[in-house]
Amino acid sequence: MDNSKILIIIPTYNELENITLIIPEIKKSLPGAHVLVVDDSSPDGTSAAVKNMAAGGIDGLFVLDRAAKQGLGRAYITGFKWALERGYEYVFEMDADFSHNPEYLPKFIEAAEKADLVIGSRYINGVNIVNWPMSRLLLSYFGNMFARLVTGLRIADSTGGFKCFRRAVLETLDLNAIASSGYSFQIEVNFFAWKSGFKIKEIPIIFTDRQRGVSKMSTKIIKEAALLVWKLRVMSLFRRKRKKKCLNCD
8 A cells, every 4th residue: 555645644733742753653553654743833843843853754644734723623623634635545534632542544555555545543442541630531431322322323432532534424524514522533533434334343452541741632522522422413303304205106
């Protein structure tokens, strides 16, 4: 496979401590793959550090600077559009803080040979999370269970953010209509990929909480995810009724 057709998108806000460490590890795991850092005007100099790395000789390393902090979802949408415009065939979502181990990247590509969307799952083989407080682990675990029950989405880890898309998935999704962020962004994208008939595969990963920097988790993100799940449920029921109506049309 031509690894130059692979793009790994990393959204950043104040990730200077991590970004200069993770990019070389990505390049080791997938030599030739390209990396796009989407930075929300980090005051700690994240963007400048990445540009210095690119100027220093790391090929296939790009930065998109956004004027302000607009959320994870919008960062990925910006990155997806950038990827589609430049002809990438495989597009990753990945965090900068090493919670997503770059060593798994080849396994995603291997799985993507038979799937349209590959998700690195923390829950497909038990619970594989290291260094999270119990309160956050339970919130995540039962939040995923809640999302499955309400939406019907058959994914063990629908809020996970370590993913690989085939180009066709991103071309089919209405990227401008996806407005959520955080956990809810991941659920929404998975839901619409599933409803569009794409094959989704989960592969097991071990998720290790960040050792450097500050988590962006907030109460607002949690509430947004809970509301989105019910919205998707209503949308799904409405579409089902409309489909039945059309089947009864003369």
